[in-house]
């Protein structure tokens with residue numbers, strides 16, 4: 001009998017932000033395939049004998065996506081209940097779509113378990129609402145990590161600047177100089193507030209504040225490292241208004 005694969009979002013890292021369903025599945029699964037993004041607190045909830053790391057390998061190389069896809073099919077064909085645990089929500093920059101398609105092609109039953117995405121929850125816990133009646137009536141989620149082989153930018157920064165809504169960037173620590181420059185060139189004000197939220201909801205979470213023209217220096221001075229979310233737009237300034245009471 002073929003088993004079943006659950007594509008599960010872990011939320012941003014605080015174990016209390018796992019859904020009740022995700023928590024149950026972590027206990028019940030025969031095998032959990034995960035990378036580092038769910039964070040140490042959540043990964044430590046899974047007994048070592050029942051987990052497989054399909055994230056970065058020793059030496060810094062990523063496990064090929066093909067390996068993960070094939071491993072999911074292989075385990076399900078052995079009749080196993082498999083959890084593919086992903087940081088945040090499985091369908092927000094998580095390659096969950098590709099894995100789901102691979103499962104369907106191989107006739108493996110699966111279920112999607114949404115999670116709290118770091119793109120909304122990360123700014124949220126830092127006191128930054130991604131939309132606000134006075135400041136932003138739209139929000140865009142974009143990747144800051146472009147495929148370097150692409151000739152043209154996959155993200156239309158000019159259009160984002162023109163839209164005037166909140167811009168939330170994932171995988172955007174390294175390329176911060178590139179896209180802040182693109183947004184300035186596209187006509188966004190240099191004093192537009194920008195926040196960097198590092199390891200949101202982890203015990204060692206940090207938030208760094210700046211503007212479109214200072215944030216690269218702030219990143220370097222504070223030594224902000226991935227995983228971090230970049231929030232660009234007036235909403236980012238909300239944090240400073242409420243911070244005193246944000247515990």
Ligand code: SAH
Pocket residue numbers: 012013037086087088089090091092093094116117118119122169170171172197198199200201202226227228229230
């Ligand atoms: N599926 C995930 C996003 C995966 S892409 C989600 O819905 O949240 C990986 C990027 O997500 C990281 O580079 C970082 O930008 C962001 N990210 C994920 N978890 C994070 C966290 N706890 N704190 C800050 N950024 C996080």
